[in-house]
Amino acid sequence: MTKLKKQAFELPIIGMDQFEGYSIFYQDEGDFSAMFEITNTVEQYCASAESYELFHSAMLKIIGNLKEGDILQKQDILIRKQYKAEPQSDFLSECYHNHFEGRWYTEIKTILTITHQVNRSALYSFDPKNFEDFKATIQKVYSELKASGFKPDLYLSDSIRQTVLREVSFSFDRAVLSIENFHATEKWIGLAKDRRVAVRSLIDTDNVDLPAQLSACRIQNINERDFPVDLMSLLYSVPDYELIIYNQIIEVVNRSKTKAKLEAKKRKHIGIPDPANDYAVQDIEALQKELENSNLTLVNSHFSILVKTHKAKLEGVLNHIDSKLKDIGVKASETAYNQFELFKANISGNAGSLKHYDRFLTTANAAVCLMAKERLPQDDPTDFKIYFADRQGVPVVCDTNEYPRSSGRTTNRNKFVLGPSGSGKSFFMNALLRQFYKYGMDIMLIDVGHSYSGLCDYYKGRYITYSEDNPITVNPFLITPEDLKEEEKLQSLVSLVGILWKGADGTLKKLEDSILTETLRDYFTAYFEEKTIDQLCFNTFYEFSRDRIKQIKEENQVDFDLHEYLYILKTFYKGGQYDFLLNNTMDSSLFDEQFIVFEIDNVKDHPVLFPILTLIIMDISLQKMRKKKGPKALIIEEAWKAIASPMMVGYIQYLYKTCRKMYGEAVLVTQELEDIISSPTLKKSVIGNSDIFCLLDQSKFKDSYEEIANVLGLNETEQNKIFTINNLDNTKDRGPFKEVYIKRGSSGEVYGVEVSAEEYFTFSTERVEKEAIKLYMKMHGSFEDAVKSLVRDFKASGLSPMDFAKQVISKQ
Ligand SMILES: Nc1ncnc2c1ncn2[C@@H]1O[C@H](COP(=O)(O)OP(=O)(O)OP(=O)(O)O)[C@@H](O)[C@H]1O
Numbered sequence: 001m002t003k004l005k006k007q008a009f010e011l012p013i014i015g016m017d018q019f020e021g022y023s024i025f026y027q028d029e030g031d032f033s034a035m036f037e038i039t040n041t042v043e044q045y046c047a048s049a050e051s052y053e054l055f056h057s058a059m060l061k062i063i064g065n066l067k068e069g070d071i072l073q074k075q076d077i078l079i080r081k082q083y084k085a086e087p088q089s090d091f092l093s094e095c096y097h098n099h100f101e102g103r104w105y106t107e108i109k110t111i112l113t114i115t116h117q118v119n120r121s122a123l124y125s126f127d128p129k130n131f132e133d134f135k136a137t138i139q140k141v142y143s144e145l146k147a148s149g150f151k152p153d154l155y156l157s158d159s160i161r162q163t164v165l166r167e168v169s170f171s172f173d174r175a176v177l178s179i180e181n182f183h184a185t186e187k188w189i190g191l192a193k194d195r196r197v198a199v200r201s202l203i204d205t206d207n208v209d210l211p212a213q214l215s216a217c218r219i220q221n222i223n224e225r226d227f228p229v230d231l232m233s234l235l236y237s238v239p240d241y242e243l244i245i246y247n248q249i250i251e252v253v254n255r256s257k258t259k260a261k262l263e264a265k266k267r268k269h270i271g272i273p274d275p276a277n278d279y280a281v282q283d284i285e286a287l288q289k290e291l292e293n294s295n296l297t298l299v300n301s302h303f304s305i306l307v308k309t310h311k312a313k314l315e316g317v318l319n320h321i322d323s324k325l326k327d328i329g330v331k332a333s334e335t336a337y338n339q340f341e342l343f344k345a346n347i348s349g350n351a352g353s354l355k356h357y358d359r360f361l362t363t364a365n366a367a368v369c370l371m372a373k374e375r376l377p378q379d380d381p382t383d384f385k386i387y388f389a390d391r392q393g394v395p396v397v398c399d400t401n402e403y404p405r406s407s408g409r410t411t412n413r414n415k416f417v418l419g420p421s422g423s424g425k426s427f428f429m430n431a432l433l434r435q436f437y438k439y440g441m442d443i444m445l446i447d448v449g450h451s452y453s454g455l456c457d458y459y460k461g462r463y464i465t466y467s468e469d470n471p472i473t474v475n476p477f478l479i480t481p482e483d484l485k486e487e488e489k490l491q492s493l494v495s496l497v498g499i500l501w502k503g504a505d506g507t508l509k510k511l512e513d514s515i516l517t518e519t520l521r522d523y524f525t526a527y528f529e530e531k532t533i534d535q536l537c538f539n540t541f542y543e544f545s546r547d548r549i550k551q552i553k554e555e556n557q558v559d560f561d562l563h564e565y566l567y568i569l570k571t572f573y574k575g576g577q578y579d580f581l582l583n584n585t586m587d588s589s590l591f592d593e594q595f596i597v598f599e600i601d602n603v604k605d606h607p608v609l610f611p612i613l614t615l616i617i618m619d620i621s622l623q624k625m626r627k628k629k630g631p632k633a634l635i636i637e638e639a640w641k642a643i644a645s646p647m648m649v650g651y652i653q654y655l656y657k658t659c660r661k662m663y664g665e666a667v668l669v670t671q672e673l674e675d676i677i678s679s680p681t682l683k684k685s686v687i688g689n690s691d692i693f694c695l696l697d698q699s700k701f702k703d704s705y706e707e708i709a710n711v712l713g714l715n716e717t718e719q720n721k722i723f724t725i726n727n728l729d730n731t732k733d734r735g736p737f738k739e740v741y742i743k744r745g746s747s748g749e750v751y752g753v754e755v756s757a758e759e760y761f762t763f764s765t766e767r768v769e770k771e772a773i774k775l776y777m778k779m780h781g782s783f784e785d786a787v788k789s790l791v792r793d794f795k796a797s798g799l800s801p802m803d804f805a806k807q808v809i810s811k812q
């Protein structure tokens with residue numbers, strides 16, 4: 001066996017210069033470079049072809065700042081990492097983060113290096129002018145990057161050294177670096193621990209094989225819609241890799257010299273008639289034609305994918321890359337037997353050493369098309385950390401409340417949640433509220449279907465179900481002179497009286513509205529100023545209005561059906577069937593409860609009680625909103641339908657406005673848009689006052705989406721994002737999840753609602769699964785112990801949640 005000859009591999013940086021805040025580094029032939037870390041401007045799945053085009057034109061501008069012979073080298077480094085759960089303060093949060101522990105995900109780091117090549121034919125001599133020119137170039141590149149949103153960070157010597165060290169050690173995931181021995185063969189570079197690196201050159205320069213038409217992005221079909229993706233999106237689909245570096249090298253060449261060279265090359269090919277030469281002539285002529293018609297920058301370029309993986313996986317990985325490249329019309333080089341040379345030339349600042357056979361001549365325009373343009377979503381910079389999963393399946397911070405406001409994206413926290421039945425609205429709300437609670441938020445829910453009982457048990461909140469023996473009461477007339485200064489307060493009471501009188505489906509005539517408004521105003525004047533009323537409540541209002549409306553009628557000779565009014569409202573007056581509802585002050589202990597569910601499922605078909613109870617609860621919530629200082633949320637599930645009447649517009653407007661002013665939010669959850677759309681004023685007060693829309697799977701509404709899009713102000717780009725919900729190929733190695741689109745202000749993003757098994761059983765709205773939890777609670781007492789034990793048994797059973805729950809119930 002022949003012994004392998006060992007050679008020391010020198011770090012290809014021979015020096016570093018500092019000047020005026022810049023660090024310039026030299027490669028061994030004297031070329032010098034500056035390095036930036038940048039962030040790609042296009043967020044993955046942003047659905048906007050325009051974003052890719054903007055990236056494209058920004059990059060062309062940057063290249064336009066380079067001098068002839070300068071090289072722009074962009075490296076998109078995909079680092080495979082494993083999610084690490086941080087310790088959390090409560091049980092379900094802990095379960096949530098632990099659920100993702102160890103999950104693989106990708107992080108992208110983008111490095112941009114600008115290199116000035118020295119004249120290789122002359123002896124190297126230091127020319128201060130070159131240096132000054134380079135400095136000016138770097139300044140221009142920096143400004144351009146900044147102006148175009150690349151967030152450039154100009155690296156100083158330590159970061160440069162670190163980056164190069166990481167490149168030569170093929171390691172971006174470890175904090176501590178060690179350069180291991182490696183040996184290069186024709187096809188790959190072997191590393192310790194059975195790891196291998198291979199470099200795939202994108203273009204076979206013997207046989208330039210670019211797709212006929214390149215553009216800034218590629219159109220893919222997702223859910224029957226055209227969806228723009230990165231031309232190089234294949235990078236994100238590579239299986240089993242540990243590190244990928246996508247090298248993009250663009251060297252600005254002298255236009256007139258190159259044109260002359262092209263002509264000479266063409267003549268040479270014409271001289272030898274054979275099919276391959278004919279193709280070469282055609283390619284050259286196409287390029288010449290393009291150059292004649294424009295002043296496009298000419299560049300020499302090189303694109304290659306360096307990949308590191310386990311040796312057993314390398315072939316599969318490379319086959320995947322080759323076949324995906326083929327899909328976009330690019331052929332990988334079959335002759336890249338110079339693996340070590342390619343690797344070395346791709347180290348930052350070394351692009352000048354790329355051999356001529358690894359570069360191909362094209363226009364800057366075409367070269368930039370092949371650049372990777374995407375970044376992955378980042379955590380919102382906020383203390384209000386609400387987690388959902390990103391599209392690859394790891395938690396990412398999506399602040400639904402504070403950051404969007406402070407950054408000017410939204411002006412209120414109100415939310416509108418829409419999705420067909422079973423799409424996961426309540427489940428999503430559970431996941432959201434579990435996290436809201438941790439920030440001390442006061443949560444009040446009006447529900448009609450027991451979707452929040454698990455969460456209420458977990459937080460030991462108050463679960464109030466309506467019954468005649470234990471009614472929910474309020475005194476909506478008990479207000480202060482301060483409250484009266486707001487026009488909407490009086491209007492909200494007119495709405496209440498209107499609902500009592502006409503029912504939720506009725507309407508108040510203009511005259512009736514005016515008379516009630518006047519009567520209410522006089523009623524409060526009688527109490528606060530004239531002191532002719534001793535107590536504010538429905539009973540005294542009823543008596544006062546009886547006399548006052550009669551008087552108004554007589555004085556003005558107007559029509560008002562006082563008999564009907566008095567007769568219907570009598571039910572709520574002393575001795576009436578519902579006299580308890582509006583005459584008793586609310587249960588003051590509700591002020592101290594952080595989590596309250598008002599469950600009114602059992603009155604949802606009651607024409608009188610349902611709307612009135614909904615109103616009463618809203619009123620209680622408003623009182624609480626005013627009294628408590630911290631953040632507050634009022635969630636109205638389908639119950640809002642009870643009050644979906646034009647009469648309620650005033651009340652709803654008042655509710656939304658009060659929420660905004662009182663550090664609160666109103667959240668309306670619904671499966672139908674129809675009732676809201678059908679009333680223009682309701683639409684304005686609910687949708688117009690909610691800056692945040694949370695949309696679950698909308699495929700069901702697909703055929704009539706124009707209308708929904710119109711109402712919700714969703715342009716084509718946002719619609720494209722919405723139709724990716726539950727439609728990406730991203731379920732592998734993940735737990736069950738559903739996706740939600742969260743629009744904050746004018747644009748939104750899609751997140752995964754993926755939770756731990758413990759949360760699943762807490763949030764589930766499936767009756768059988770809820771019953772299973774109840775049985776475990778009977779056995780264990782505390783909710784936490786019950787869930788722990790149930791999940792242990794569930795995992796051991798290997799069954800689906802539903803089958804497991806059925807088994808639990810059948811065994812009892
Ligand atoms: N993100 C999710 N992950 C796992 N399972 C989910 C998720 N979302 C929903 N489900 C499952 O789907 C069921 C129905 O979801 P949910 O009750 O939230 O639907 P909904 O949109 O509120 O329907 P409805 O309009 O009928 O109230 C849940 O009980 C759960 O089993």
Ligand SMILES: [Mg+2]
Pocket residue numbers: 425426427449451765
């Ligand atoms: Mg629901």
